[in-house]
Amino acid sequence: MKLHIDCRCGCDILCIEKIFERDEDYEAIYYFNMYRSSPSFPYFWCRLKRAWEYFRKGEFAYSDMTIGEKDIDKMIEFLKQAKEQKENEE
Numbered sequence: 001m002k003l004h005i006d007c008r009c010g011c012d013i014l015c016i017e018k019i020f021e022r023d024e025d026y027e028a029i030y031y032f033n034m035y036r037s038s039p040s041f042p043y044f045w046c047r048l049k050r051a052w053e054y055f056r057k058g059e060f061a062y063s064d065m066t067i068g069e070k071d072i073d074k075m076i077e078f079l080k081q082a083k084e085q086k087e088n089e090e
Helices: 044-057 069-089
Strands: 001-007 012-020 028-036 062-067
Touching: 028 069, 062 069
Parallel strands: none
Antiparallel strands: 001 012, 012 028, 028 062
8 A cells, every 4th residue: 555645846755655564462653754746956967867877776765654553543643632722724
């Protein structure tokens, strides 16, 4: 299970992936990866160089994070509360 979210500026992409880890608890792990998309390189030669580096090395990860199910529940609850707070202010 994977989700890609584009930044509003179109320069960055957040990828969220759900991974099941085979341990005694069989807990789901959520992997967050943020990388830069090609529109931030407007010139042809920059895009070509970036594509060549991508094919040689793979995705360019600027920051990675792995969190467990308990923490993802906390994050979801926080986001719900933040959204409700905004709706109540309006």
